Amino acid sequence: xxxxxxxxxxxxxxxxxxxxxxxxxxxxxxxxxxxxxxxxxxxxxxxxxxxxxxxxxxxxxxxxxxxxxxxxxxxxxxxxxxxxxxxxxxxxxxxxxxxxxxxxxxxxxxxxxxxxxxxxxxxxxxxxx
Numbered sequence: 001x002x003x004x005x006x007x008x009x010x011x012x013x014x015x016x017x018x019x020x021x022x023x024x025x026x027x028x029x030x031x032x033x034x035x036x037x038x039x040x041x042x043x044x045x046x047x048x049x050x051x052x053x054x055x056x057x058x059x060x061x062x063x064x065x066x067x068x069x070x071x072x073x074x075x076x077x078x079x080x081x082x083x084x085x086x087x088x089x090x091x092x093x094x095x096x097x098x099x100x101x102x103x104x105x106x107x108x109x110x111x112x113x114x115x116x117x118x119x120x121x122x123x124x125x126x127x128x129x
Contacts, residue, residue, distance in 0.1 A: 010061035
């Protein structure tokens with residue numbers, strides 16, 4: 001069963017966009033199947049951003065966000081290829097729980113730092129004292 005995923009790459013900031021696109025093409029080839037010849041739906045280059053903390057001695061990374069559809073069994077080989085590529089500083093693959101009509105994932109609609117809560121009190125169990 002095909003599922004929708006979101007993948008965030010942080011590449012070494014010394015790479016230029018054409019070099020990054022070459023790496024992306026190589027990774028995305030691993031997701032192609034006869035049933036799904038074009039698994040990648042969107043690729044957003046966020047560009048160079050300052051990292052919150054140093055990773056491998058680097059302060060800046062080049063961010064790329066990709067949405068794709070694939071069989072879960074293909075993720076293992078994709079992750080293996082990403083881990084072996086020294087130009088990828090960090091990556092994160094998450095199951096995309098759905099897109100809104102605007103094309104923004106539901107997790108991003110409220111902003112990256114907002115936490116949705118049903119109650120406003122600070123207790124952990126949800127009971128009022």
